Amino acid sequence: MTTVVEAVDVGRRYGPTVALADVSLTVAAGESHALVGRNGAGKSTLVTILTGLSKPDTGVVTFGGEPAPPLGDREGWRSKVACVYQHSTVIPHLTVAENLFINRQPTRRGVISWSRLRRDARELLDSWRVAVEVDQPAGELSVEDRQLVEIARALSYGARFIVLDEPTAQLDSDAIGRLFVRMRELQDAGVTFLFISHHLQEVYEVCQAVTVLRDARQVLTAPVAEVTRTQLIDAMTGESGGLTVVDAASRDRVAADAADVLTVAGLSGDAFTDISFGLRRGEVLGIAGSNASGKHQVAETIYGLRAPTAGVVEVGGRSLPRGDVKAALRAGIGCVPRDRHHQGLVLGMSIADNSAMSILDRMGSAGLAAPGARAAVATKAIAEYDIVAAGADQPTDALSGGNQQKVVLARALASDPSVLVLINPTAGVDVKSKEALLGQVERVRAEGKAVLIVSDELDDLRPCDRVLVLRAGTLVAEHEAGWSVGDLVADIEGVASDD
């Protein structure tokens, strides 16, 4: 097999920090090579080197045996490699067609030919079988379509080596399935992928080889078929044992006579209808479902981010006003929202400001919230939740994803709620942080709080005493702790399971 890209002993430092040390990576033509590692392991640095955005301090990169183009030669790099990032790199108000050919629009006598532009775009998308309307503004594309358009654009520059940076992070399971089908088709057509993901399952599904980075070093490169899941996790974390999450099946059941602290009755709203359930003190309840199932909306309605069209939410027997976050907080609901960048944190502000945000009104008299008091809240949170940070006044955008999420959790718990609502609590965080975050769930539960976990990731649902399954906005099933993955997924997807 020929190699598409080869990095030999590449290293990169940023000031005193070693971001990458002596990493060698060989990607064979037509394979999908997985690159995994915890946040901060050096994946992004390696990607910037492989895509020509930064120069390695040591080592060399070659493409198909030829040395990499100089850093300034964007044209040269574009024809060899492209990266599809998690964030969008399309221009939102321009059409798909124009995005594909931006700055190289076909012209006739110096004037852009729009009809040819549309035709070329159509041909390009058709040739890679991307079913997207070319006249649509690119900003209106779904994440899935946007990724396909970006892949097609990269291919049209001649690149046959494509880096996918956590492409599945924002997709639901149907879309992930379609993406994998597409990746295999493209592989057959001679395209090579470097696939970055936090989901080890996906590595097994779609990749042939895997490289693990840890603390800026390469710890493992092997064919996927020869590594077990446990070995992979061990390589990532540097310790043996794999993901240790307390399984609710291994602890005592909640006393049947414990009183409901949260009652949801006949709740209907955006994308869901007639949802009823109760949540008892010391109980952990999970809600599973696909992205379109309405499960996030249910949780957001309980916290007051959305107003229900019918039904009530009661905390401790008192019903909450509709769509009122402040009232929900006062009634004792704490929430880790779905997207920490948009709803969870004010990224430019410090850990102190972020963690004290929801309790500013109870810090001092007359609404005063002294900086010292806020810093004290944050310092306590840093110690209690094991947040890796320079101090209370460090801006949150300088933290890794896992530590950011711990700050969000600290804030949700700062008001000492009786009900904790977690929405995708471990999205985009590494294995280690995942364990820490789910460990907090166990601690909070033991204190007698009730916890509601709504998540796309089955691992997050392990600590749950019960898991409700939502499909197309209605409750379809309930699983006791100790559920099998097959049964749960079958209910989520609405298909019969055969395992």
Add this chain to the structure above:
Amino acid sequence: MTDVLPGERRATLSAAKKSSRIPRLRELALLPALAVLLIIGAVVNESFLTASNLISILGASAALALVVLGESLVLISGKFDLSLESTVGIAPAVGALLVIPSGFGTEWPAFAGIAVILVVGAVIGVFNGFLIVKLKLNAFIVTLAMLIILRGLLVGATEGKTLFDMPEAFFTLATATFIGLPISVWLALILYGLVGFGLRYHRVGRSLYAIGGNREAARAAGINTDRISWLVFVVAGVLAALGGLVLTGYVGAINASQGDGMIFQVFAAAVIGGISLDGGRGTMFGALTGVLLLAVVENLLTLAQVPSFWTQAVFGGIILVSLMLARFTGGKPQT
């Protein structure tokens, strides 16, 4: 009439192109509002819909139109330029001071003075671009400071007095006519046409939208974002200087406060016309309808003999109402 086929073919063609035409329909959002105003004007005042009044509306708005053209380009590329209103004052003043006997004493020929006016606009644009693009200072604050500095320079250079005695050439744009319309109106129309065409059919035009929509993506696509952003400030400066020259001709003199407060109208016209303050969106046609809407409103207020003490309040209210109209007929958020 017997041939049915072409009609049918046209129908299917237009159905196929429907999706691509919808965005262009949005640009027409202001036309209903403009039509309503024209009807109201015709009903309220019989002299409104006369040729001479309509021509005077166009003549009065030519200077504003040129400045709006420059500002729209800056806004589409995702930046701000508040200093254009001061350029409107200082550029023609510098040109005039070099020419008139009571000025700097140089008494340059008129054509050199007019050339200097455009050069002053370009130099201001180069300087703005240097501070904003090269030094990466905030465009809003930089151009706010420039607005104050340039106004101060104008007041200082003229000692607050009004400049008269410019040669006839300084007034030609506003006073000479061609087929009934002032040259300034033709100039504005041609420039709107050229820029509008360039924005749609030239790569540099498209890259303005790309830069304003997503600067990083534009850079990744090989667009020289810094050079183009800088160029836009220069073009805007030249257009503002040209607007200042037209205004000089229209007024017949240069007051030390020429252009003072104009930037609010400029932004109002641009935003009413559908230019996004966030960059990456808007067309020259939209901007032009915005200018015309404001001009018609101003004319109506004058004809209706609204006491001059009240015109500002009424004018501001009408800007708000037309923004709401544009929002609901166009259906797109204006943020």
